[in-house]
Amino acid sequence: MTVSEYIFNFLQEKGCDTVYMVSGSSAMWLTDALQRNQALKAVCCHHEQAAAMAADCYGRTRGIPGVCLATIGPGATNAITGVAGAFVDSSPMFVLTGQANSRLIRYEMSTGIRQHGTQSLNLEPIVSPMVKYFACVLEPGDIIQVMERAWHEAIDGRKGPVWIDMPVDVQNRQVPEAAEGGQLPSRAAVSPDLAAIAQGLARAEKPLILAGGGVRSAGAAAQLNRLCQTLQIPAALSRGGIDVMASSSPYFVGRPGSYGDRASHFAIQQCDYLLILGSRLSISTTGYYPQRFGQNAHKVMVDIDQLELDKPDVPVDVKLCMDLKDFLEGLCGCCEGLDPVDHGAWLAHCQEMRRQYPNVQPGYAQEHPLNSYYFTHKLSQCAPAECSIVVDTGSVCNIVSQSWELKEGQRYLISGGLSAMGFWAGAIGAVQEGRQVLALSGDGSVQMNVQEFATLHYYQLPVKLFVFQNSGYMLIRHNQHNYMNDRFLGVGPDSGLETPDFCKVAAAYGLDTCEIAAGDDLEGTIREILGKPGPFVCQVRVQEFGEIAPKIASRVMPDGSLKAAEFDDLYPFL
DSSP states (O other), X not given: OBHHXXXXXXXXXXXXXXXXXXXXXXXXXXXXXXXXXXXXXXXXXXXXXXXXXXXXXXHHHHSSOEEEEEOSTHHHHHHHHHHHXXXXXXXXXXXXXXXXXXXXXXXXXXXXXXXSSSSOOOOHHHHGGGSSEEXXXXXXXXXXXXXHHHHHHHHSSSOOEEXXXXXXXXXXXXXXXXXXXXXXXXXXXXXXXXXXXXXXXXXXXXXXXXXXHHHHHTTOHHHHHHHHHHHTOOEEEOGGGGGGSOTTOTTEEEOOSTTOOHHHHHHHHHOSEEEEEXXXXXXXXXXXXXXXXXXXXXXXXXXXXXHHHHOOSSOOSEEEESOHHHHHHHHHHHHTTOOXXXXXXXXXXXXXXXXXXXXXXXXXXXXXXXXXXXXXXXXXXXXXXXXXXXXXXXXXXXXXXXXXXXXXXXXXXXXXXXXXTTGGGGHHHHOXXXXXXXXXXXXXXXXXXXXXXXXXXXXXXXXXXXXXXXXXXXXXXXXXXXXXXXXXXXXXXXXXXXXXXXXXXXXXXXXXXXXXXXXXXXXXXXXXXXXXXXXXXXXXXXXXXXXXXXXXXXXXXTTSOXXXXXXXXXXXXX
16 A cells, blocks of 8 residues: 555545545645545645635534645645634644655755755745644655544644645655554543532522633533533623524523624623633633633633633633533533522523624614625524534624524634635535535635635535625725724725626636625525525625624724723723
């Protein structure tokens, strides 16, 4: 068996069924081995960034690593944005790249010369900071140990990408019969006092859970919902954790953040016990005064990544480094037999705040041009429960994350930590049998991976892409209006940036398309689009300067610095 054959047999036996790729000469034997592996499907993308983003979404929706195959040099560097996004968002991924002849890359690695082979780059110092494990396989006998270690690193602890670099002359060599795997690193067992935490939650008058992306990554969404039901505790969800609880749940409070909602911000500042699960407490979640985040609460933080727990930004009383599924299962067990304080009044208060302060205002329905919040709310009402929603970055991510009514069974995927434009192309990897995929993107972000319209068409992927056409970069347009006295640059056709008519672009790629605008039958058109079997591109004509709110607003001070409002004082100010 050749090294390339071994790689794909290994991945197939682990449960992977798809590889997202762009072919290249220095990955020739890898590509051939993939073509001959009947158990794996190759999806040929048109840019390595899109292939990596597709592998990212595959990893998040399946819970096992997605696989991205690229070639030497520029193929590898093109993939970096997608890999970096998977790294910060804890998505398991295998990146396989072709490389120059092992003799040439050895020389590059040992001398530090800029380049010795054609197209080649020594990738290790470039990509090591954004992967959990990197290996350049210089000897065929190393491949068994490398693959076993890479798989372990991708899924153990805080999940993430791993990168295997393959010199072209090693790819087609035979794996020695005597080759063996190595010993894998082990994780120390943790035995925290879960009974004390269970009693603290049960006795608190106003307990609250803040759940992040780590809950879904640990496969612990069911355990979270069980805990909320057992102790009648409300939960706020960070951007990364949006899909761990349905919006219709009586325990769902809201989604806090720089562009969040009033109910969750009020609840966080009013609670007396805050259990933080799998959230890294980024500034976009806590606001700009993290030392006052949840200032009235006893705070317990649980995360698999000790480095996240070590951050000093938010004062936390108890920090536990452990797997969230193990934690929640143990905590639920400790809650059995407890006689908790009646949290009914607190839960009702949180639900009343949700009703009193909706993000989608009634007047949005009558606005012309079409209000993005109103359109998103309508789309979320029509979307089936068994679907995945992939949301690009910028104003669209803020608007959709604030207004989407998530149904039980839906998945919600964003480029969270990196916030990379073009992430809509990750929808290619979110496709699963029996599930529809909805992608939402701004006109500027679509352009970053517009070549993947060809991939949608060729494979007839059931992706419905809704393009918010607002003539450029609306979020940056707002920033330049608010802080630069309308000195616009690079945000629209009046400042150096033009976006096309995406109905015409989609038609050129052979895709079905339509346009929606204010005054149209939104619900009827949306349902018609969702009823179509293959890919579809819908251009949505929305406001070019629509307000994005609620938000944490900042004021420009006389010295040029920005001073942000308090966490529970969102704009428009009450």
